[in-house]
Amino acid sequence: MxxxxxxxxxxxxxxxxxxxxxTAETLxxxxxxxxxxxGIATVYRNLSDLCETGQIVKIKSKNGPDRxxxxxxxxxxxxxxxxxxxxxxxxxxxxxxxMDNEIQRLAENIGAEAESSNIWIYGFCKxxxxxxxxxx
Amino acid sequence: MxxxxxxxxxxxxxxxxxxxxxTAETLxxxxxxxxxxxGIATVYRNLSDLCETGQIVKIKSKNGPDRxxxxxxxxxxxxxxxxxxxxxxxxxxxxxxxMDNEIQRLAENIGAEAESSNIWIYGFCKxxxxxxxxxx
DNA sequence: ATAATAATGATAATCGTTATCAAAACAAGG
DNA sequence: CCTTGTTTTGATAACGATTATCATTATTAT
Numbered sequence: 001m002x003x004x005x006x007x008x009x010x011x012x013x014x015x016x017x018x019x020x021x022x023t024a025e026t027l028x029x030x031x032x033x034x035x036x037x038x039g040i041a042t043v044y045r046n047l048s049d050l051c052e053t054g055q056i057v058k059i060k061s062k063n064g065p066d067r068x069x070x071x072x073x074x075x076x077x078x079x080x081x082x083x084x085x086x087x088x089x090x091x092x093x094x095x096x097x098x099m100d101n102e103i104q105r106l107a108e109n110i111g112a113e114a115e116s117s118n119i120w121i122y123g124f125c126k127x128x129x130x131x132x133x134x135x136x
Numbered sequence: 137m138x139x140x141x142x143x144x145x146x147x148x149x150x151x152x153x154x155x156x157x158x159t160a161e162t163l164x165x166x167x168x169x170x171x172x173x174x175g176i177a178t179v180y181r182n183l184s185d186l187c188e189t190g191q192i193v194k195i196k197s198k199n200g201p202d203r204x205x206x207x208x209x210x211x212x213x214x215x216x217x218x219x220x221x222x223x224x225x226x227x228x229x230x231x232x233x234x235m236d237n238e239i240q241r242l243a244e245n246i247g248a249e250a251e252s253s254n255i256w257i258y259g260f261c262k263x264x265x266x267x268x269x270x271x272x
Numbered sequence: 273a274t275a276a277t278a279a280t281g282a283t284a285a286t287c288g289t290t291a292t293c294a295a296a297a298c299a300a301g302g
Numbered sequence: 303c304c305t306t307g308t309t310t311t312g313a314t315a316a317c318g319a320t321t322a323t324c325a326t327t328a329t330t331a332t
Contacts, residue, residue: 003278003329024320039281044320046279060196065319078248087246103257110223111262112214118256121239126247139298139309160289175312180289182310201288 008046010035015056015070021077021086023065061086062122074116080125082132087125144182146171151192151206157213157222159201197222198258214257218264225257 014031015022022030028043047068050056057069059077067086069077074096076089091099100117107114124132150167151158158166164179183204186192193205195213203222205213210232212225227235236253243250260268 001278001330005279005328007280037281039283041282041321042280048321058198060198062196076242078243078246080248081251087248089242089245091242091245106212106225106227107214107257107259109225109227110214111265112216112223112257113260113265114257115217115259117258120254121243121248121250122253123243123251124249129247129249137299137308141297141310143311173312175314177290177313178311184290 005046007035007038007042008049010038011043011046012050012055012070015068018070019088021059021067021069023067025065027068059086076119076121078121078123078125080128081122082124082128085125089121141182143171143174143178144185146174147179147182148186148191148206151186151204154206155224157195157203157205159203161201163204195222210252212255212257214259214261216261216264217258218260218268221261223261 010031011027014027024040024043024047027047028038028040031038031043047056047058051058051068054072057072059067059069061067061084062079064084069088071088076091078087078089079085080087100114103117104114146167147163150163160176160179160183163183164174164176167174167179183192183194187194187204190208193208195203195205197203197220198215205224207224212227214223214225215221216223236250239253240250
């Protein structure tokens with residue numbers, strides 16, 4: 001039976017209080033400021049647990065260590081090809097429903113049943129797009 | 137200047153001759169049958185090179201080691217939540233164009249410029265869907 | 273408070289991948 | 303088809319990220 005732990009709560013809150021998508025290591029360094037006795041294994045262990053219960057989401061970046069997202073609501077991730085920053089893109093309920101139908105139809109192409117989906121967009125973020133235009 | 141190598145050619149062909157999405161290790165074991173002297177480092181090195189030149193694609197599965205796809209043409213990946221097999225879903229040019237427009241519009245929501253995208257669908261594949269229905 | 277059990281933190285172990293480097297393979301010119 | 307310069311190879315060490323181990327500590331139910 002699952003027990004409460006100060007550490008798990010702290011990890012969840014720390015992740016929820018951020019808008020970015022930190023690695024386990026970043027989160028660990030962050031939390032150590034308030035809870036110096038915490039161990040890196042505890043961070044990894046709880047991040048896994050929180051993923052399994054659907055409270056957070058693990059995201060696999062193109063390269064480098066895994067990142068974590070404190071927002072389990074479905075949304076789209078954008079990764080900048082230049083600075084590698086990850087941004088969230090939110091879509092309206094109507095658009096989400098339309099998208100889900102499309103996804104379901106695609107899965108049916110191979111006789112499968114879609115349960116969830118994951119969309120990544122790559123390109124140049126606002127900042128890097130501007131920089132690119134200035135330098136050319 | 138890039139030089140030809142028997143090994144790189146073999147790796148590319150071995151990957152292209154498969155319909156699945158093997159790991160570097162699987163591909164290595166496979167190739168060793170025909171080319172016993174090949175080393176695992178050569179496989180990793182050439183898979184990276186082939187990705188950089190766009191001849192193949194590296195795909196990051198939800199868990200486990202990276203997988204490789206010998207088909208660089210844009211298509212959608214489906215991963216079964218039950219057996220974890222990965223399937224390809226191909227879409228028509230018309231649909232692709234429509235999708236690209238949608239992707240571009242989404243990127244614009246955060247002032248970004250989309251260059252490429254990557255769609256994953258999760259759920260139950262044809263086989264596992266049938267099994268599930270039989271057992272219930 | 274007690275007892276049962278789950279979670280922790282330190283750290284060893286593992287896994288996937290990359291770096292190193294001497295030897296072998298390739299490409300171009302004579 | 304030798305020679306020379308350059309790239310690639312294969313063996314293996316090194317690395318970074320993550321997971322396993324396990325004695326100790328925290329949490330929960332009674």
